[in-house]
Amino acid sequence: MGLLTVDLNAVIANWRLLGRTVGSCVSAVIKADAYGLGANEVGSALYTEGCRDFFFATLKEAIDSRAYLSLDANCYVLHGVVTGEEHLFSRHKLIPVLSSITAIKVWVEWCWNFKNNNPSLPCVLKIDTGMTRLGLSAIELAEFCSSKGILSRINPVVLMSHLACSDDANHPQNITQLQSFNEAAAMLKKYFPQILLSIANSSGVFLGSDYHKDMVRTGAALYGLHPTKDMDSAIKPVVSLDLPIIRLRVINTKVGVGYGAEHVALEGQVLAVVAGGYADGLHRILGCNGTGYCRGVSVPVVGRISMDAIIFDVTKVPDILSWLTTDASCIPFSVEVINPILNISMLSQKNSSLGYEVLTSLSSGRYQRRYLLGGEERFV
Ligand SMILES: *Cc1c(COP(=O)(O)O)cnc(C)c1O
Numbered sequence: 156m157g158l159l160t161v162d163l164n165a166v167i168a169n170w171r172l173l174g175r176t177v178g179s180c181v182s183a184v185i186k187a188d189a190y191g192l193g194a195n196e197v198g199s200a201l202y203t204e205g206c207r208d209f210f211f212a213t214l215k216e217a218i219d220s221r222a223y224l225s226l227d228a229n230c231y232v233l234h235g236v237v238t239g240e241e242h243l244f245s246r247h248k249l250i251p252v253l254s255s256i257t258a259i260k261v262w263v264e265w266c267w268n269f270k271n272n273n274p275s276l277p278c279v280l281k282i283d284t285g286m287t288r289l290g291l292s293a294i295e296l297a298e299f300c301s302s303k304g305i306l307s308r309i310n311p312v313v314l315m316s317h318l319a320c321s322d323d324a325n326h327p328q329n330i331t332q333l334q335s336f337n338e339a340a341a342m343l344k345k346y347f348p349q350i351l352l353s354i355a356n357s358s359g360v361f362l363g364s365d366y367h368k369d370m371v372r373t374g375a376a377l378y379g380l381h382p383t384k385d386m387d388s389a390i391k392p393v394v395s396l397d398l399p400i401i402r403l404r405v406i407n408t409k410v411g412v413g414y415g416a417e418h419v420a421l422e423g424q425v426l427a428v429v430a431g432g433y434a435d436g437l438h439r440i441l442g443c444n445g446t447g448y449c450r451g452v453s454v455p456v457v458g459r460i461s462m463d464a465i466i467f468d469v470t471k472v473p474d475i476l477s478w479l480t481t482d483a484s485c486i487p488f489s490v491e492v493i494n495p496i497l498n499i500s501m502l503s504q505k506n507s508s509l510g511y512e513v514l515t516s517l518s519s520g521r522y523q524r525r526y527l528l529g530g531e532e533r534f535v
Pocket residue numbers: 184186233317355356357358372373374375376
C-alpha cells in the first residue's frame with residue numbers, strides 16, 4: 156500500500172515560524188485527526204516543543220487527546236457542550252467553546268450545581284462577526300452582557316471569532332469582522348479584564364498584526380498549506396505520498412485502458428499500475444488530469460481512477476523497460492503523488508479544490524504512515 160510520510164520536524168518548524176510572526180500564543184488546531192495527519196503524533200510533537208493550546212472539533216477528539224496531552228495542555232472543544240455531556244468536560248479538564256446563549260445557560264447552570272460555582276470552570280466565548288456559522292449573534296451578545304445571573308457565574312478565558320474570507324487579503328469582510336470583534340472585545344473586557352482575544356486562523360495571521368491578538372488558531376499552515384496566495388511563503392511542506400507500482404506493462408497494440416475504456420493506449424506506451432485509488436482519497440488529491448513523479452519524471456494518470464488502483468503513463472521514465480519483468484515487490488521506485496513539488500497547495504490550486512479537503516482525504520487511506528521526528532523515523 157501507499158506510504159504517507161508526515162514530517163513532524165516541518166510541522167514544528169512551521170509552528171515556530173508562526174510564533175515568530177505573531178509574537179503571541181500559537182495554538183494548534185488538531186481537529187479531524189490533525190486534518191488527517193494523526194492528532195496523536197502532531198499533538199505530542201508540538202506539546203514537546205512547548206505548545207499548550209489545542210483545538211478540537213468534537214468532544215470525543217478532545218477526550219481521546221488526554222492519552223497524549225497532559226492535563227496542563229488547554230484542550231478546547233469547538234462544538235461546545237450539550238446537556239448531558241458537561242461532566243465529561245470537567246472529568247477530562249476540557250474547555251468548551253460556547254457559541255449560543257442556550258449553550259452558555261446549559262454550561263453556567265451545570266457549573267453552578269456541580270461546583271457551587273466556586274470557582275467556575277473555564278470556557279471560551281465565541282461570537283459571530285460575519286461567518287454566520289457558530290457564535291453569538293450581536294443580539295445574543297447584548298443579552299449576555301445584560302444578564303447579571305450569567306455574568307457573575309461564568310469564567311470565560313478566551314473570546315474568539317472566526318474569519319470567513321481571510322485567505323483573500325483584499326476581501327473587505329476581513330476588516331468589518333475585525334471591527335465587530337474589537338467592539339465586542341472592548342465590551343467584554345469591562346466584565347472580564349483578563350479575557351484573551353483570538354480571531355485569526357492560519358491565513359488570518361498574514362493579514363497583519365491587528366489580527367494577531369493574544370492567540371492565533373492555526374491548522375492549515377502547520378500542515379504545510381500556504382496560508383496566502385503566495386506559494387513562496389516560508390511554510391515548509393509536511394506531507395509526501397508514495398504509491399507502489401504493482402504492475403508494469405508495455406502496450407503492443409492500441410487498446411482501451413481502465414473502466415469505460417476512456418483512455419486509449421498506443422503501441423509502445425508503458426503503463427504502471429499503482430496501489431491506491433479513490434477509496435484512499437486519491438481522486439481528491441489528483442483531481443482531473445492528475446500527475447505524479449516517477450524517478451524525477453512527471454507522469455500523467457491515464458484512464459479513470461478506480462477504487463484500489465491508478466494507472467500512470469510511465470513511458471518517459473528512463474530505463475523503464477528494464478524493469479518490466481521485475482517482481483513488483485522488488486521495484487525500488489514508486490510513483491510520488493504528493494512531494495515537495497507536487498505539494499498540497501500546488502495540487503489544490505491545480506484542481507481548484509481546497510487544500511483542506513486534499514489533506515483530510517488522506518485519512519481515509521489505507522496508507523502505511525511514516526513519521527519523521529528529529530533524526531528518527533517511526534512507522535505506524
Ligand atoms: C478549523 C478552525 C481553525 C483553523 O483554521 P486553519 O485555516 O486551518 O488555520 C481556526 N478556528 C476555527 C474556529 C476553526 O474551526
